[in-house]
Amino acid sequence: xxxxxxxxxxxxxxxxxxxxxxxxxxxxxxxxxxxxxxxxxxxxxxxxxxxxxxxxxxxxxxxxxxxxxxxxxxxxxxxxxxxxxxxxxxxxxxxxxxxxxxxxxxxxxxxxxxxxxxxxx
Numbered sequence: 001x002x003x004x005x006x007x008x009x010x011x012x013x014x015x016x017x018x019x020x021x022x023x024x025x026x027x028x029x030x031x032x033x034x035x036x037x038x039x040x041x042x043x044x045x046x047x048x049x050x051x052x053x054x055x056x057x058x059x060x061x062x063x064x065x066x067x068x069x070x071x072x073x074x075x076x077x078x079x080x081x082x083x084x085x086x087x088x089x090x091x092x093x094x095x096x097x098x099x100x101x102x103x104x105x106x107x108x109x110x111x112x113x114x115x116x117x118x119x120x121x
Contacts, residue, residue, distance in 0.1 A: 067108075
């Protein structure tokens, strides 16, 4: 029976969205203004040179930050449900699998430090 509920919600959202789009197109004002179709640049003239280069270190730092966040996202549910796995008898298996995950992650962290990916020269 849960599949019927999911199908109902899906169909309801699609129909409701179509009705809202139809109402907006019929009731909305259509005023052509050429200013609305111009590129918006905050009113400030462009003063950037074409040879301006952004360091790759910014992107590398952002990617590393995302990797750390994803690790925490995986570890939090594991930590909150670990007691249930212990009670069901699967505690050792779940613990070993998380230690392998953390081991791979720590190995990657040491590799980043060794390759000096975190240094800003």
